[in-house]
Amino acid sequence: MNGGQVSNDIYLDLQRQLYLEARLLSAEQYDDWLTLLCDDIQYEMEVPQRRFREDKSQSRAPVQTPIFNDDMASILMRINRFKTGFVWSENPINAIRHIVSNIEVFHTDIPEQYLAYSVIEVHRSRLDSERKRLTAGRRDLWNKTETGYKLLKRTATLDDSVVLDSNINYFF
Amino acid sequence: MNGGQVSNDIYLDLQRQLYLEARLLSAEQYDDWLTLLCDDIQYEMEVPQRRFREDKSQSRAPVQTPIFNDDMASILMRINRFKTGFVWSENPINAIRHIVSNIEVFHTDIPEQYLAYSVIEVHRSRLDSERKRLTAGRRDLWNKTETGYKLLKRTATLDDSVVLDSNINYFF
Amino acid sequence: MNGGQVSNDIYLDLQRQLYLEARLLSAEQYDDWLTLLCDDIQYEMEVPQRRFREDKSQSRAPVQTPIFNDDMASILMRINRFKTGFVWSENPINAIRHIVSNIEVFHTDIPEQYLAYSVIEVHRSRLDSERKRLTAGRRDLWNKTETGYKLLKRTATLDDSVVLDSNINYFF
Amino acid sequence: MKQNLDDLIDFKTGRQKRLIYSDPDIYQQELKNIFARCWLFLAHDCQLKEPGDFIRTFMGEDEVLVVRQQDNSVKAFLNTCTHRGNRLCKADHGNSKTFVCNYHGWSFSLDGQLSSVPLEEAAYHNKLDKSKFGMTEVAQIASYKGLIFATFDKSAPSLEDYLGEMKWYLDIWLDAMPEGTELIGTAMKVELPVNWKLAVENVSGDGYHLGWAHAGAMTVTTSMDLSGLSVGNSDVNNAEAVSVAGLNGHTVLAALDGLSGYAFYPEPEIAVDYLQKNRPTVIDRLGDYRGENMWGSQINLTVFPNLQMLPGLNWFRIYHPKGPGKFEMWTWAMVDKEMPDELKQKILNNVSRTFGPAGLFDNDDGDNLQAATEQSRGWVSRQMDVYTNMALDGGHSREEMPGVVSEGLVCEQNQRYVYRRWLEMMSADNWSDVPSYNNLQEARATEAK
Amino acid sequence: MKQNLDDLIDFKTGRQKRLIYSDPDIYQQELKNIFARCWLFLAHDCQLKEPGDFIRTFMGEDEVLVVRQQDNSVKAFLNTCTHRGNRLCKADHGNSKTFVCNYHGWSFSLDGQLSSVPLEEAAYHNKLDKSKFGMTEVAQIASYKGLIFATFDKSAPSLEDYLGEMKWYLDIWLDAMPEGTELIGTAMKVELPVNWKLAVENVSGDGYHLGWAHAGAMTVTTSMDLSGLSVGNSDVNNAEAVSVAGLNGHTVLAALDGLSGYAFYPEPEIAVDYLQKNRPTVIDRLGDYRGENMWGSQINLTVFPNLQMLPGLNWFRIYHPKGPGKFEMWTWAMVDKEMPDELKQKILNNVSRTFGPAGLFDNDDGDNLQAATEQSRGWVSRQMDVYTNMALDGGHSREEMPGVVSEGLVCEQNQRYVYRRWLEMMSADNWSDVPSYNNLQEARATEAK
Amino acid sequence: MKQNLDDLIDFKTGRQKRLIYSDPDIYQQELKNIFARCWLFLAHDCQLKEPGDFIRTFMGEDEVLVVRQQDNSVKAFLNTCTHRGNRLCKADHGNSKTFVCNYHGWSFSLDGQLSSVPLEEAAYHNKLDKSKFGMTEVAQIASYKGLIFATFDKSAPSLEDYLGEMKWYLDIWLDAMPEGTELIGTAMKVELPVNWKLAVENVSGDGYHLGWAHAGAMTVTTSMDLSGLSVGNSDVNNAEAVSVAGLNGHTVLAALDGLSGYAFYPEPEIAVDYLQKNRPTVIDRLGDYRGENMWGSQINLTVFPNLQMLPGLNWFRIYHPKGPGKFEMWTWAMVDKEMPDELKQKILNNVSRTFGPAGLFDNDDGDNLQAATEQSRGWVSRQMDVYTNMALDGGHSREEMPGVVSEGLVCEQNQRYVYRRWLEMMSADNWSDVPSYNNLQEARATEAK
Ligand code: FES
Ligand code: FES
Ligand code: FES
Ligand SMILES: [Fe+3]
Numbered sequence A, B, C: 001m002n003g004g005q006v007s008n009d010i011y012l013d014l015q016r017q018l019y020l021e022a023r024l025l026s027a028e029q030y031d032d033w034l035t036l037l038c039d040d041i042q043y044e045m046e047v048p049q050r051r052f053r054e055d056k057s058q059s060r061a062p063v064q065t066p067i068f069n070d071d072m073a074s075i076l077m078r079i080n081r082f083k084t085g086f087v088w089s090e091n092p093i094n095a096i097r098h099i100v101s102n103i104e105v106f107h108t109d110i111p112e113q114y115l116a117y118s119v120i121e122v123h124r125s126r127l128d129s130e131r132k133r134l135t136a137g138r139r140d141l142w143n144k145t146e147t148g149y150k151l152l153k154r155t156a157t158l159d160d161s162v163v164l165d166s167n168i169n170y171f172f
Numbered sequence D, E, F: 001m002k003q004n005l006d007d008l009i010d011f012k013t014g015r016q017k018r019l020i021y022s023d024p025d026i027y028q029q030e031l032k033n034i035f036a037r038c039w040l041f042l043a044h045d046c047q048l049k050e051p052g053d054f055i056r057t058f059m060g061e062d063e064v065l066v067v068r069q070q071d072n073s074v075k076a077f078l079n080t081c082t083h084r085g086n087r088l089c090k091a092d093h094g095n096s097k098t099f100v101c102n103y104h105g106w107s108f109s110l111d112g113q114l115s116s117v118p119l120e121e122a123a124y125h126n127k128l129d130k131s132k133f134g135m136t137e138v139a140q141i142a143s144y145k146g147l148i149f150a151t152f153d154k155s156a157p158s159l160e161d162y163l164g165e166m167k168w169y170l171d172i173w174l175d176a177m178p179e180g181t182e183l184i185g186t187a188m189k190v191e192l193p194v195n196w197k198l199a200v201e202n203v204s205g206d207g208y209h210l211g212w213a214h215a216g217a218m219t220v221t222t223s224m225d226l227s228g229l230s231v232g233n234s235d236v237n238n239a240e241a242v243s244v245a246g247l248n249g250h251t252v253l254a255a256l257d258g259l260s261g262y263a264f265y266p267e268p269e270i271a272v273d274y275l276q277k278n279r280p281t282v283i284d285r286l287g288d289y290r291g292e293n294m295w296g297s298q299i300n301l302t303v304f305p306n307l308q309m310l311p312g313l314n315w316f317r318i319y320h321p322k323g324p325g326k327f328e329m330w331t332w333a334m335v336d337k338e339m340p341d342e343l344k345q346k347i348l349n350n351v352s353r354t355f356g357p358a359g360l361f362d363n364d365d366g367d368n369l370q371a372a373t374e375q376s377r378g379w380v381s382r383q384m385d386v387y388t389n390m391a392l393d394g395g396h397s398r399e400e401m402p403g404v405v406s407e408g409l410v411c412e413q414n415q416r417y418v419y420r421r422w423l424e425m426m427s428a429d430n431w432s433d434v435p436s437y438n439n440l441q442e443a444r445a446t447e448a449k
């Protein structure tokens, strides 16, 4: 899948793209964010499992449980929920910061489709002195189109077998 | 204000500049840091407010309270305080780390003036096992001069309606 | 030692190199990581000391205590310990994330040898809801070779006079 | 303590004193009188398929290892070594031949026996009586139609008696289809800064919050009517639903339409097909009433103190207390084994999307429950009361179903009974002091003759 | 508890036992005997301009909502729903027509009445007596010249009596100019790992630390003399300043030069102009002594237990305890309404720059107060004493001002009186056991006739 | 409390009740009866070379400053100002002429006297009796062959008596070479979420865990035999090693081969050379038995309650409790002064590599000890027991060495004696109730005559 290093130009294009995306998400500019997604987006995060290294068997977990297993329809459902104005837990805003680092970009087998690795930390300031932080790795596929780079697939790996926030009212 | 993407060269110039600046601040090399500032620098951070989204009225907060509202004179006042050697709380040093990420750079209406977004986390190791971390977004204006890029204006947004450290004896 | 800014190409080469290295370390791909090291690698981290600024005397600490003071032999010793399969504390895996930022690269006096600064945060998800995070600055020397960039020397500065994790079963 | 306990709860007026959500001594007594005494859910049969399969879980704050035995029975042990007390198993689930302690290598067989001890001869001079150092087993373990429970109390009533009439309702999910149920995927685990009772009361009887707290989620997910509950709590139809309590602290919320379980599926079609296709079978097994009116309906089942399951929405959840103001919540998707894979996958996705860590519904509840916990702490606040005093006039027995029944999903009867049971357990010195409410069942049984 | 309480504080020698800064039981009794009994500052009139304007704040650890009423009066309520105890309002300040609970949608009008309940008929069968479920109001609320206070104790004396002779000093700021004062900007909030009393004693009487702890800040900010206080604590001139206590636990530090309030402004000119221009007005209102000697001076005003204000430096601060070793500190800039905008902005900047989260002075205090808190915890350390035994020979009455007066800003008299009041409150079973020190005031009043 | 204390520990069967690792009241009594009563290690002579050299450390949770005096004696003080209780010195170590408090500038001389007070005349009117406000000194301080100890208890026996027969073993390191020992480098400090006793018992007597818990580290480091201990705990040779206890709670583990101290050095050659070259000297000083059999062997020395040193592996460690479930562990490399620099550097590296924050061995222990701490908290778990019941038949006196001696490194005798001492200290109202075990020593002394 990893088809080698991309040119500096493409590498920097995607650095900027991922930082832009983070800023849009932190600002809850969801309509702008949607313009960065392919219509057939796959947006995925699975529940991490704490299992022995030698435990290769899937027999006890044939199915993976998703935290996110979204397509455009379900992403829109999440965004439309925010737009109802009925999501009391996000009013006032819980100041949120999407912190992106460790960006790598590689060619894939498909021309103008790029594999991008990154690490994301989401920091939230909740009521009074409560703070929350979740850390995840991301593996993206980005397509280059006439209207810019679009996210085709994101597989995020959360580093938490127990999630330490009472909601994930945001995207990674 | 945002006049579009800058060239890779300028983008990388400012990446390096912001990382250099962070390293100088972490090392308390304030005299070197001052050489990166315009004489008419505006250095600003406001107290965040936790208000309802629908509350657009300013009538109850006509004035914004600054955490920083500094010009060169007041920045020098802060630095000169450190230089007195009387700031007992910073002796021994509280090992500090300025962690910068999410750098974006755009043209502005003014030639050779650039808009730079970034995220900064300040991590401090205080006495024994006490640790502190503050997270903020930054919106900078940098001027390109014969003597390199100089910071004209910084507007930092702290993600804390309650500040979780007993002092901010440093710059963001 | 700092011989000035490198070209954008070299700067980006080393950005990618450090991010790649971080991903390999987080994935425990130690054999791959070893291919990024010079045979005469020096890998160092010292115990931080909390001393008064004016205390320049070495007379009370003539010797620095290392947390890491490794050469290739001792690095291999650490990796071979993991490979024994007897390191119970790392089975199941403590999901780990090496988060790298603030990358700067400079020429040195030696051609094709580069000085790279960076900041690293290591985030670990331990059992159930336990999380750990250590923050350090790094000062690297990288050699450019026919087989890519190789790490010659790393000096990491941990920001903790008291280490807040019960083990450091990983590399910075 | 009994005396001041009585003043904490008033069953008749539906009053509770807030300090039950924050007081550390009350919490310690909960660990002793409730979590170390009641039957607690451990695992679903399907999680332990083969001998050696294990799950690491909790009973109260005590960490427990549940293990499938060679003879296919299941045993549960404190997950700690009897030598120096190390944790024995650090994996959340898996399969093992033995449990070997990381500290000195004591090895325990699947049945908890101490099977081998390093240097037994050289160091222990063969004087260690290994039979005395097996893993510490729970006092009783039993299972009901796929659900494995255990208790730390030898004197606890049988699981059958503990569940009592609640079994009649559990069967609507556990025994509706011939092959029964299974959990799919793995647990979604979330830590919440909330007192455990506030989460339990919510699911046990609080249909009232649905239209308001979840107004946003309902707006984007609802595909059909659920007993008239409407966005903004502007309307409800209590006629076609019931709240049931008086079942040894267990409770039920149930719509009676046989369909609304899939109300929050944007595209419920394939689930509805499944219901139609299989309803005859279910009627055969459960009779007309449960088969027609209840199977397929939105139902909230609460097994006191900390297990809750929602057929229809198809989630299955347990709460592990971690202090007066903290718990861990584990949620699974549970399905009928016979369901087609496509439906199972759809259900798994929907459970995650509605009640997982990023679930559209669950993400509405956390802040409310956390705030209620926080507002029970201040010196004045902790003296204050809270109320579940809706429809105090309700609560009768009905021919067609066991227990004390009130009309509708929006009715706080169930919470009152949960707190009455809480008080009974907290006040009792032992199980013989704890009243049982299975007589109704016996009565009905007698009539039946 | 009284007995061992007495041994915690020795007024005569100025001794305090360290465990008052760390002991959890003592802290709980502080919440009960001090914070649930005293008049506590809630808000400044100017923060609640229009009906519906509200502020979310704390009384002790209890969360309170302060609301401007339709009739322009102000009410304060526990910020919690009377149904299931959810937090009612999550915004720090704003304007609302009603307060609607996020959990089930109960709606409370500005006056705290439960105005509407979703499904009142369908679910409550109209049997809920809404009049009994209004928000819980504080026991008493009153305001003094723009400052709104409340107490949880019905039997507390009136605010006027509670403030007593302190009013004579408060007026130097609150009543100096015809239009009075206003807060500008919003609160700067900082959480400190410190026992609240250590912060209060510092501002109440500790002029002594200024020249040493703040040597760095003074060096770069000082533009004129403040009663001879010099960098490095090398000198002081106590003649032209006073420490005043004996005012029901309230205290005052005051320079008498009518100018030094702006000593820590690098460019005080425009402030000084303002003083000169308006001094005649102030003399008219407050008389010669306060107008000439005190208005414009650096003054520290402490209203027991947790409100402090510094005319001149112009900051206004309250401390909210969060445990024996933690509090939240809220700081505002307070100004005279008549001040020109340029001066107001200058003051706001200077307050932030000196006593805000990144304030040059405040950033010197945190570590000292935190360390004193930490050094009261060890088993040996907590048995140790600390002392405020400076100028034990001071403290007389003066013709020109009320209270017990000692010379100078550097004099620990005030701290001793704060701790005496603390002991009186902690030892009293109710307000009738708490001594009042307003007799001096009455005496003077009688003479006046 | 005594009564229920007795049931916590059973010396005969080697049983301990788990709540001693989690109960907060027991922990508070440990601070009082053990850490505020026993002799605790403060510093090594070499850390305080010149007058004014200081170390900041802890006795229990109390923070202490250890200072080299002008007359080269050493004093130790609570690291807190006698005025308002501020921390006096914030550096971990260094050299000072005086200790000046950051809060108000009180200045203390090296001997703890309050030497100067700012504004003593202007503010204190020269009425402050400075002689009464010196730093608070420990009750007793003494040193043994380079190790400085102190106690908060005036009535504690002398350090010599406290160490008693343990001195015979300490001398194997401290007095083997003419110039004695020194610490090199600075402390490696790690905070662990562990009860302090679990760490102490481990090093005091737990040779058993070595072959299993450290199997990975042993595999990659071992260069020679250590009394037959093998990876995987598959074998041991107890003949050539001893466990020694009964020494006022102090314990010893010792191989008797004179070499195995360097077993975990991949390249021990230069260490071995050093041993050979200097053994004659050591035999002169310590006699044949200690010189031949013990010097150079792997030895674990534990001085009750919290000091441990391992000649050979050459590390030196103290534990500072921070609560029932937390401590800070400080580790140094200790060497003979006469060692060649190359060997010293090699030792420093190896100590760091094996027992530092990233140490191959230490990194195996943390999780086990943390887990044992956690598994003592649940309501059921805390009632459970743990056992050190290996070789209960051992324990005799031997001609060649003092104390109660059992065969081998793998033998839990020492832990049983540590817990017996713990119980003796916890049960005693004062030192006169604490039994001493130095009679054996006196006996031998008498014979000698
Ligand atoms: S603690 Fe388990 S083998 Fe020793
Ligand atoms: S808790 Fe507020 S409406 Fe129910
Ligand atoms: S507290 Fe040390 S001088 Fe005042
Ligand atoms: Fe809900």
Ligand SMILES: [Fe+3]
Pocket (backbone or CB within 6 Å): E202, E209, E210, E213, E214, E361, E365
């Ligand atoms: Fe101050």
Ligand SMILES: [Fe+3]
Pocket (backbone or CB within 6 Å): F202, F209, F213, F214, F361, F365
């Ligand atoms: Fe070990």
